[in-house]
Amino acid sequence: DAGVIQSPRHEVTEMGQEVTLRCKPISGHNSLFWYRQTMMRGLELLIYFNNNVPIDDSGMPEDRFSAKMPNASFSTLKIQPSEPRDSAVYFCASSPGQFYTGELFFGEGSRLTVL
Amino acid sequence: QKEVEQNSGPLSVPEGAIASLNCTYSDRGSQSFFWYRQYSGKSPELIMFIYSNGDKEDGRFTAQLNKASQYVSLLIRDSQPSDSATYLCASYGSSASKIIFGSGTRLSIRP
Numbered sequence: 001d002a003g004v005i006q007s008p009r010h011e012v013t014e015m016g017q018e019v020t021l022r023c024k025p026i027s028g029h030n031s032l033f034w035y036r037q038t039m040m041r042g043l044e045l046l047i048y049f050n051n052n053v054p055i056d057d058s059g060m061p062e063d064r065f066s067a068k069m070p071n072a073s074f075s076t077l078k079i080q081p082s083e084p085r086d087s088a089v090y091f092c093a094s095s096p097g098q099f100y101t102g103e104l105f106f107g108e109g110s111r112l113t114v115l
Numbered sequence: 116q117k118e119v120e121q122n123s124g125p126l127s128v129p130e131g132a133i134a135s136l137n138c139t140y141s142d143r144g145s146q147s148f149f150w151y152r153q154y155s156g157k158s159p160e161l162i163m164f165i166y167s168n169g170d171k172e173d174g175r176f177t178a179q180l181n182k183a184s185q186y187v188s189l190l191i192r193d194s195q196p197s198d199s200a201t202y203l204c205a206s207y208g209s210s211a212s213k214i215i216f217g218s219g220t221r222l223s224i225r226p
Contacts, residue, residue: 035216042218043159043203056213091158102149102207102214106158 002026004107006092012113018080021110024073025094033104034067034077035091043091049075061086082114118142119217121204127223134191136220138204141185145208148180148187153201153219162202163189194224 005024013019025032033048047057049069057067064083069075079086089111093104120139128134140148147166151159165171165178165187177190187206191198201219 033214043216045213045215048213102147102164102205103161104159104214106160108158 004092004094004105006090006107006110008110009108010111010113012115013082014115015083016081017114018078019082019086019112019114021077021090021092021112023075023077023092023107025075025092026105027073029094029096029105030072031095032069032075033093033095034075035093035106036088037091037109038088046077046090079112082112084114087112087114117217118215119204119206121202121217121220123218124221125223126220127225128194130194130196130224130226132194134194134198134222134224136189136191136202136204136222138187138189138217139185140187140204140206142206142208143182143185145185145206147207148178149205149207149214150176150178150187150189151203151205151216153203155200159203159216191222196224196226198222199224 007022031050034046035043037043046059047067052069067077089109091106091109093106095104118141149164150162152162153159163178165180168182171178175192179188201221203219204217205214207214
């Protein structure tokens with residue numbers, strides 16, 4: 001299996017621009033998670049989907065952030081407009097759905113820099 | 116108070132010794148606990164999970180859980196330089212219904 005695939009791996013943009021991050025989960029996994037990691041705040045859960053339905057988006061910082069999962073094999077996280085404080089590594093993870101095992105499979109991450 | 120707390124380190128341990136990593140959590144409803152390892156510039160990977168009080172062993176790794184004290188630990192025996200990484204503690208509980216990570220402890224194994 002190819003694992004969780006994220007793109008782009010690196011993104012440098014200017015403040016005010018729209019940023020779209022993409023994720024392809026592992027086939028057969030029915031839960032998908034978007035996390036953000038910074039030195040100051042660690043690994044924060046932004047939103048997660050179960051069977052393509054958003055279950056908990058309480059971690060989404062503000063209305064500038066939105067996430068979609070149109071089908072079982074694709075998800076996007078969009079930031080519009082982007083700000084310098086959005087600079088972080090954004091991880092997508094998928095899971096077979098058994099939360100008690102905590103078995104999240106992470107992608108390699110998308111490193112975002114907003115100038 | 117953070118829901119999952121860890122000492123950020125760095126924790127320096129000589130090669131061959133036992134490395135002890137600790138974590139406390141605030142939600143008494145937490146049911147399961149996890150240790151992830153993250154090498155610099157890489158993504159986290161699951162090492163172990165535990166949901167019953169006591170010890171759980173897997174090779175050189177032992178996870179310990181004490182629900183009364185709300186305390187989780189990870190012991191790494193015969194530490195190797197390849198164990199140098201950041202170790203993230205995480206919890207899952209019915210009240211939160213999601214997996215919450217601590218900020219991680221950076222471990223350095225010195226030859």
